[in-house]
Amino acid sequence: MNASMLESALLQTHFDVIPFGIYVVDVATYEIVFVNRHFRETLGAAEGSRCHEVIFGESEPCLHCRIPELLTGTGMPNGVTVIYDHYNEREEHWYQMQEKTMGWPDGRVVKYAIAVDISELKETQNRLAEAHAELAIRNKDLSAQNRILQENIELREHVERIARHDLKAPLSALIGLPQVLLDNYDLPAEAEKVVRLIEQAGHSMLEMLNQSLVLYRLETGAYDLTPTPVDLADMVRRTAARLSTMSVARSHAIRLTRNGRPLEPGESVPCEGDALLLDPMLQNLLVNALEASPPDGEVGIDIRDDDPESLTMAVVNRGEVPPAIRDRMFEKYVTMGKRGGTGLGAYSAALAARAHGGGIALDASSPGRTTVAVRLPRRPGTAP
């Protein structure tokens, strides 16, 4: 045995004891020069065949072949080791490949490749990657759905805006013409009554449209708050007087107080606020309290102005808000199931309070009693 054969045998023995697959390839011809015992068990005697054919099942040199990276310009070993993960299509296994070039004892320049089977690790990584992919696809689908929803919302708002403005024009005839009828025609008493009812209905409708326009602006943040001096005591008195003549009041008494003691006639509680919001807010809360109150129950409104930062209007009635809706009481379309309820009264009251920089709260802690308190900062638009 000459020196080169001895050296070759020694190298092969070294490679044989390594528990991973090793193959050695002539870099010029892709001919397999040697496979170690570990590889031989699965590959058989592959020496003499081309690596791309036997190991990778390709008729041409592999696309991923790294031999060029391992050679100098003159085709000699450059000392570089490349490490990469490779999926073997033929075996359906993942390998981590470590490759380097060297001089083989017979004088040829060869690449030796150590292949460590990492299929189990890759399997776990792949399942994770698939889970990520699944999430990403769902996110993409969700964003597409959200975009459609947003477009629908914008379309609905657009239609509502048009409806509100367009409804006002024919309404002016409904409000104006009854007076023309009354002034110019000698109507029988019954017909006059009917015409007045039509006029009233027109005014109510206009009021509702204006309120819904305000609500819309509050919701979209387009409302421009214009605070002016307001007398809360006067507002409370007027609202109570107006409602007490209406059927909603039935037999309820409305008790007005200031810091817990009866509100005196002529007494005033000045504050800054937007009457266009505060008037309907108080009316909504008082109507809710009257409707929720049991027959002959008393409804109270207490103005508290003993805090230097803010004022509070608390509307109190007997009866309880059902526990199921207490947390959602000021959300849109939440009603207590009363007939004709829109679920907008408490919601718009909350929007109005917030537009002032204040807030609204339900107190259901006393059994059999409900309190809704609106807090308004003394300087509207700034949170106290």
Next chain:
Amino acid sequence: MKPLRIMVVDDSGLTVKKMVKLLEELGHEVAAVASTGQQAVEEYAAVAPDIVAMDITMPDLDGIEATRRIMAVAPDARIVIVTSHGQEQMVMDAIEAGAKGYILKPVKIEKLKETLETVAAKYLP
């Protein structure tokens, strides 16, 4: 489920052979085979498959770019990426390009079945 017409795009003859076998086992029809991304883009419209099974690493045009180009001309195309690459960035790029599903090699018949059924149910008219 009703048989689907599938276009298989992969530069590895071995993978194509395995994929065709699995698809036929599942009762689907292999409508066309393309061995490059470019070929897939060129033939997509004429083949009009229900689903494309697309490899990522191919010599002339990779699967992500081929997906992007097919989606540009056929936004409702249903492309499932089938690849040995497990890197998350590849996954995200393919999905960003419009892929509707993702299968990693080695392809298991159950996973292939499940992905094709999901994509068909969600995206086929």
